[in-house]
Structure formats: C-alpha cells, structure tokens
Amino acid sequence: MAAALSIRELRKTYKNGMEALKGISLDVEEGDFFALLGPNGAGKSTTLGIVSSLVNKSSGSVRIFGHDLDTQLAQAKMCLGVVPQEFNFNQFEKVYDILETQAGFYGIAAPKARDTIERLLHELGLWDKRHVQARTLSGGMKRRLMIARALVHHPKLLILDEPTAGVDVELRRSMWKFMQDINRAGTTIILTTHYLEEAEALCRNIAIIDGGTILENTSKRDLLRKLHLETFLLDVREPLAQVPDLKGVTARLTQEGNLEVDIQAGQTLNQVFGELTQLGIEVTSMRAKSNRLEELFLSLTE
Amino acid sequence: MGFRAIWVAYTTLVTKEVRRFMRIWPQTLLPPAITMALYFVIFGNLIGSRIGEMGGYRYMEFIVPGLIMMSVITNSYSNVASSFFSTKFQHSIEELLVSPVPNWTILAGYVTGGVARGLAVGLIVTLLALFFSDLRVQHLALTVAMVVLTAVLFSLGGFLNALFARTFDDVSIVPTFVLTPLTYLGGVFYSIALLPEVWQKLSMANPILYMVNAFRYGILGVSDIPVGAAFAMVVGFILVMFSVALYVLNRGIGIRH
Numbered sequence: 001m002a003a004a005l006s007i008r009e010l011r012k013t014y015k016n017g018m019e020a021l022k023g024i025s026l027d028v029e030e031g032d033f034f035a036l037l038g039p040n041g042a043g044k045s046t047t048l049g050i051v052s053s054l055v056n057k058s059s060g061s062v063r064i065f066g067h068d069l070d071t072q073l074a075q076a077k078m079c080l081g082v083v084p085q086e087f088n089f090n091q092f093e094k095v096y097d098i099l100e101t102q103a104g105f106y107g108i109a110a111p112k113a114r115d116t117i118e119r120l121l122h123e124l125g126l127w128d129k130r131h132v133q134a135r136t137l138s139g140g141m142k143r144r145l146m147i148a149r150a151l152v153h154h155p156k157l158l159i160l161d162e163p164t165a166g167v168d169v170e171l172r173r174s175m176w177k178f179m180q181d182i183n184r185a186g187t188t189i190i191l192t193t194h195y196l197e198e199a200e201a202l203c204r205n206i207a208i209i210d211g212g213t214i215l216e217n218t219s220k221r222d223l224l225r226k227l228h229l230e231t232f233l234l235d236v237r238e239p240l241a242q243v244p245d246l247k248g249v250t251a252r253l254t255q256e257g258n259l260e261v262d263i264q265a266g267q268t269l270n271q272v273f274g275e276l277t278q279l280g281i282e283v284t285s286m287r288a289k290s291n292r293l294e295e296l297f298l299s300l301t302e
Numbered sequence: 303m304g305f306r307a308i309w310v311a312y313t314t315l316v317t318k319e320v321r322r323f324m325r326i327w328p329q330t331l332l333p334p335a336i337t338m339a340l341y342f343v344i345f346g347n348l349i350g351s352r353i354g355e356m357g358g359y360r361y362m363e364f365i366v367p368g369l370i371m372m373s374v375i376t377n378s379y380s381n382v383a384s385s386f387f388s389t390k391f392q393h394s395i396e397e398l399l400v401s402p403v404p405n406w407t408i409l410a411g412y413v414t415g416g417v418a419r420g421l422a423v424g425l426i427v428t429l430l431a432l433f434f435s436d437l438r439v440q441h442l443a444l445t446v447a448m449v450v451l452t453a454v455l456f457s458l459g460g461f462l463n464a465l466f467a468r469t470f471d472d473v474s475i476v477p478t479f480v481l482t483p484l485t486y487l488g489g490v491f492y493s494i495a496l497l498p499e500v501w502q503k504l505s506m507a508n509p510i511l512y513m514v515n516a517f518r519y520g521i522l523g524v525s526d527i528p529v530g531a532a533f534a535m536v537v538g539f540i541l542v543m544f545s546v547a548l549y550v551l552n553r554g555i556g557i558r559h
Contacts, residue, residue: 014559049559052396052400053399054396055558055559056558073402074303074402077401078402086393087393088397089394091392097318100314101318101397102397104310104314104315104317105311105314105397105398105401105402105403106311106402107306107308107311108310
C-alpha cells in the first residue's frame with residue numbers, strides 16, 4: 001500500500017539564495033495523524049507549499065498516495081485538501097459560493113456537491129452564515145470555512161497548517177474533536193502547529209524540522225521517551241517549611257510551600273509518593289510543570 | 303481530470319468571473335455607459351454636427367463603431383487584469399493552484415470572463431448608440447467575429463499584465479500609458495486618410511487601428527485598411543499571447559515561489 005505522503009531528498013533554494021530545505025525525506029502512512037513541527041523559518045511551510053503545488057521545488061520527489069507530483073499532478077491533487085495558515089478566500093464571496101466554487105474546481109458540479117456542502121456547513125457550525133459574505137465572519141469561523149473548503153472534494157490526505165491559530169479554547173477543543181472524527185473516518189491528517197499540546201493530544205507520529213533538515217521523525221511515544229527529565233508540581237495539604245529529604249530526587253519548594261520534584265528517566269513517582277507518605281506529607285493534587293513535547297522540542301531546536 | 307470534470311471546472315470559473323463583475327456593476331458596467339453617452343453627446347452631436355461627413359458617413363455614425371470597440375477593449379482588458387491580480391493579492395489564487403484544474407483551463411476561464419464583460423459593455427454601448435444614430439450592420443458575422451476576437455486578445459493581455467504585476471500600480475500602468483493612447487490614435491475619432499503621409503504610415507503600426515477599422519467595416523462597410531489583414535493580425539496575436547500566457551503559467555512565474 002502506497003504511503004499517504006512520501007517525500008524523498010526534497011530541496012528548495014529560493015531566488016535570494018536561501019536554502020529552505022536541505023534534502024528532507026519523510027513518509028506519512030495512510031490513516032495517520034501526523035505532526036510536522038518546527039520553529040518559524042524551519043522549512044515547514046516550504047515543505048507543505050511544495051506538497052500543495054504552491055511552491056516549486058528545486059529537486060527531489062513528492063508522491064501523494066503513490067501519485068508523483070511531476071508526472072501525475074492532477075491525480076495527486078485530487079487526493080489532497082489544504083487548509084493554509086492565512087485566510088486565502090475571496091472575502092467578498094458568500095460562504096456557500098466559496099464551497100460550491102471549490103467543488104467545481106475539482107470537477108464536482110453544483111447539484112452533486114450540495115449534500116456535502118450542507119453537511120460540512122452544519123458540522124462546522126457555519127450553516128446560519130451560508131449566505132453572508134466571508135469578510136463578515138469571525139476569525140474562528142473563517143478558519144472553519146477553510147476547513148470546510150478543503151474537505152468539499154473528500155480528500156484522502158488533509159494538510160492543516162496551524163488550523164487553530166488565534167481561536168479561543170472552546171472552539172479549539174471542538175475543532176480538535178472534528179479533526180479526530182475525520183481522522184477516525186479514514187482521512188490522513190498532517191498538522192503543523194505552534195501549540196505543542198495540540199500535537200501531543202492529537203498526533204500519533206511527529207517530525208521535527210529545523211534549518212531545512214528533519215531532526216526527528218518517529219512516533220510520539222518514542223519521542224516522549226527521549227525526555228530525560230520531567231518536572232511535577234505536587235500540591236500538599238499543609239504548606240512545607242523546608243524541602244523534605246527524598247532519596248535520588250531533586251526537589252524544591254514553591255512560594256506557596258508546595259513541592260516541585262524532578263523525575264529522571266527510569267524513576268517512578270511511586271517512589272516519591274512512598275517517601276512522602278512515610279514523612280507524613282499528604283499530596284492533594286499533582287500536575288506536570290510544563291508541556292513535555294515543548295521541552296523536547298526546545299532541546300532539539302535550540 | 304476527464305473532459306467532463308474539466309468542463310465543470312471551466313464553467314465554475316466563468317460563473318465566478320461573471321458573478322464578480324455583475325456583483326460590482328456600479329464599478330464595471332455603469333461607468334463605461336456614462337462615459338460613452340458623454341462621447342456620443344459631446345463628440346457625436348455637438349462637435350460632430352460641425353465636422354460634417356467622414357468616410358462618407360455622418361460623424362456620429364463614423365465614431366460609433368470605434369467607441370463600441372474602445373469600450374470592449376478597455377473593459378475586457380481591465381476585467382481580467384483586476385480580477386486575476388485581486389486573486390493573487392488576496393491569495394485566493396491558491397484555491398485554483400491546489401486544485402487539479404489544468405493551466406489552460408484557468409487561462410480559458412479568465413479570458414472567457416473578460417470576453418463576457420467586454421461584450422456586455424459593448425452591448426450596453428451599442429444600445430446607447432441607437433439613441434444617437436441609425437445603426438445598420440452591413441456584415442453581421444464579420445462584425446461579431448471581430449468584436450469577439452478583439453475581446454479575447456485584450457483579455458489575454460490583461461491576464462499577462464496581472465501575472466507579472468506586483469502592485470496595483472502595475473495593473474493600471476499599461477491601460478493608462480499604452481492602451482488609452484493606442485486606442486485614441488487607432489482611428490476611433492478620425493479616418494487616417496486625414497493624416498499626413500508619415501503619420502498614416504506610423505498609424506499602420508498600431509494594432510488597434512486594424513481592429514477598429516475591421517469592426518467599422520462590418521457595421522458601415524468602410525475601412526482604412528484591408529479587413530483580411532486585420533483578422534490575420536488579431537488571430538496571430540491571440541495565438542502568440544495565449545502561448546506566452548500558458549508558458550508563464552506553467553512555469554509558475556508570478557504565482558508560485
């Protein structure tokens with residue numbers, strides 16, 4: 001079975017001499033929920049731009065479900081839906097017309113597209129706005145409109161370039177659920193995001209790119225295993241006056257008298273809890289101090 | 303994409319383009335109607351009555367074909383130039399670029415949109431002209447063929463302009479500094495027989511002269527130039543400009559990084 005996306009030795013040098021991609025190779029399996037992460041200017045947008053035919057590559061190859069962009073461009077494009085980072089629809093067109101036009105560009109006549117358009121408008125909460133000009137929508141609605149537009153031709157591979165940038169927490173959660181639902185229904189998803197908790201919550205496999213090179217490309221589980229240290233905040237019932245003596249664990253007090261402990265790879269929290277119980281210290285709640293993926297990301301890209 | 307899917311994509315693009323210029327009709331259809339009505343009143347009626355005959359016809363009758371052609375030229379050009387540049391500017395061109403629509407279909411769609419606007423304005427101006435003159439078309443097929451080919455040619459010109467344009471200024475430079483002078487000097491208001499010999503020869507290098515005269519021949523039956531040469535030239539220009547536009551599109555110049 002062909003990979004949903006297969007990239008080989010992809011290079012891109014812009015006219016100003018900037019080498020954005022230095023021969024990256026990448027595979028995304030069918031059905032995956034894949035994150036492509038990297039700091040600004042790392043090469044994410046260039047990679048996705050080449051896959052979407054918006055950027056000309058310098059060399060290398062890209063295949064979408066086995067269709068080579070150089071020789072089977074139309075077939076490759078039929079498999080692909082793209083949700084870009086910036087709003088890129090005609091702001092003066094009506095919501096329904098934007099979707100109907102996009103379906104037409106994929107050879108789907110208006111009567112045939114109607115059911116899909118209506119379903120997407122309902123699922124993405126845009127049905128009541130179907131007859132208004134796109135410019136009157138809120139930022140979150142515009143993002144959902146771009147998702148609906150990308151799905152109107154039933155693509156097998158969906159690229160989401162920072163789909164939840166600038167949307168509120170509630171809406172972000174509902175968009176996460178929508179993305180998980182369409183992934184479960186069989187659509188392969190490639191996501192870029194600056195919210196690393198989003199990648200950690202949604203994705204099964206992750207690639208980290210920086211300086212035009214892939215630094216990591218593995219499963220989320222394997223990636224998180226590479227963390228050597230994780231810090232937890234333990235809220236205690238009675239504020240502590242001094243740091244308790246915990247064997248093999250570095251601990252600190254917070255200003256509120258709670259405990260902050262560093263757990264090394266291979267250590268367990270059971271040991272810490274056991275010692276705290278022996279010392280008569282009751283823990284009422286616990287949370288990780290920072291996003292685990294974020295720590296790893298920073299350590300790789302710094 | 304199969305033929306049926308390409309046809310759907312083409313009609314979708316044309317519908318989008320026609321819907322665009324109809325939606326903003328106060329900017330696209332009304333101004334040329336008002337401008338041409340003023341030309342008819344001032345040049346045709348007030349000044350024309352003192353000029354007398356030109357090419358064997360009343361001055362008003364002489365300038366009507368030229369003014370219709372002038373409105374077709376400027377509107378087909380500006381429709382494609384502004385519409386395609388706006389899609390670049392707003393990045394909505396990406397809707398087309400990520401889709402499987404072949405480049406020649408994109409080009410054909412935009413050109414058809416430009417032709418539709420050019421002909422729509424041409425029709426409005428023709429209807430207005432009926433209030434001022436008694437239009438009797440001598441060669442209907444030739445007249446229609448020339449106006450359609452001219453609209454195609456200038457739609458292609460507008461498309462090329464928009465492809466290379468980086469700012470809105472770039473879209474207005476060609477119409478202001480090239481199209482308008484060539485149109486005014488293209489025999490819209492006078493027969494080149496009135497000019498000194500050297501200017502007559504120079505005028506023959508102006509392609510718009512051929513189109514205006516061929517169109518005038520279709521309506522009035524008089525022309526300063528051989529009509530066959532006009533058709534050959536227009537068709538030749540269309541083939542060259544279509545090929546250039548398609549080449550530029552395929553290379554992604556002006557639309558892809």
